[in-house]
Amino acid sequence: xxxxxxxxxxxxxxxxxxxxxxxxxxxxxxxxxxxxxxxxxxxxxxxxxxxxxxxxxxxxxxxxxxxxxxxxxxxxxxxxxxxxxxxxxxxxxxxxxxxxxxxxxxxxxxxxxxx
Amino acid sequence: xxxxxxxxxxxxxxxxxxxxxxxxxxxxxxxxxxxxxxxxxxxxxxxxxxxxxxxxxxxxxxxxxxxxxxxxxxxxxxxxxxxxxxxxxxxxxxxxxxxxxxxxxxxxxxxxx
Numbered sequence: 001x002x003x004x005x006x007x008x009x010x011x012x013x014x015x016x017x018x019x020x021x022x023x024x025x026x027x028x029x030x031x032x033x034x035x036x037x038x039x040x041x042x043x044x045x046x047x048x049x050x051x052x053x054x055x056x057x058x059x060x061x062x063x064x065x066x067x068x069x070x071x072x073x074x075x076x077x078x079x080x081x082x083x084x085x086x087x088x089x090x091x092x093x094x095x096x097x098x099x100x101x102x103x104x105x106x107x108x109x110x111x112x113x114x115x
Numbered sequence: 116x117x118x119x120x121x122x123x124x125x126x127x128x129x130x131x132x133x134x135x136x137x138x139x140x141x142x143x144x145x146x147x148x149x150x151x152x153x154x155x156x157x158x159x160x161x162x163x164x165x166x167x168x169x170x171x172x173x174x175x176x177x178x179x180x181x182x183x184x185x186x187x188x189x190x191x192x193x194x195x196x197x198x199x200x201x202x203x204x205x206x207x208x209x210x211x212x213x214x215x216x217x218x219x220x221x222x223x224x225x226x227x228x
Contacts, residue, residue: 004158041221042204042206043204043218044218045215045216045217048214048215058215090159103164105161106151106158108158
């Protein structure tokens with residue numbers, strides 16, 4: 001069975017540019033969450049989407065946005081990139097959101113480097 | 116410059132020994148806890164979870180203990196193997212909402228052959 005997949009695996013951008021990261025959840029999972037992991041730290045929650053609607057948002061600026069598509073895949077967009085946006089961006093999927101606790105399963109991440 | 120990795124708690128054990136990784140959480144409203152294993156260059160891998168109405172849960176070679184009185188969580192790994200070497204994170208889900216996991220700092224486990 002395929003797990004959570006993310007693309008691209010690595011990305012290099014320059015300050016001020018825009019980036020789009022993509023995620024496909026585990027088959028049957030309807031919820032996708034995005035996390036940012038800076039080197040040496042634990043993942044920090046950015047967004048959760050369920051049935052194409054935003055269910056939660058972390059403490060990130062409006063430069064960060066996301067959406068979920070009818071097939072439950074998701075995109076994370078970051079505008080006006082800053083050096084501090086360099087991180088591993090993780091996508092996690094779960095079967096249900098907001099009803100009862102469901103385990104979140106993570107993808108391999110997209111390593112973003114902003115120069 | 117200083118590496119943020121120097122601030123990561125570390126645990127070094129011999130192959131075959133048991134490992135205990137500890138985690139403190141701050142929010143008494145947290146009701147769901149998960150341990151993840153993260154190998155270098157990979158995403159976090161689910162190990163085991165526990166709900167707040169339980170004190171202990173066992174999996175294959177792993178046991179999670181939850182002490183709500185002192186807000187403490189531990190992961191015990193039996194007969195630690197070199198493949199267990201990784202960073203281990205505890206994560207908590209606060210207030211019953213599934214939408215946000217809050218991760219701890221992480222512990223680097225090194226297993227010496």
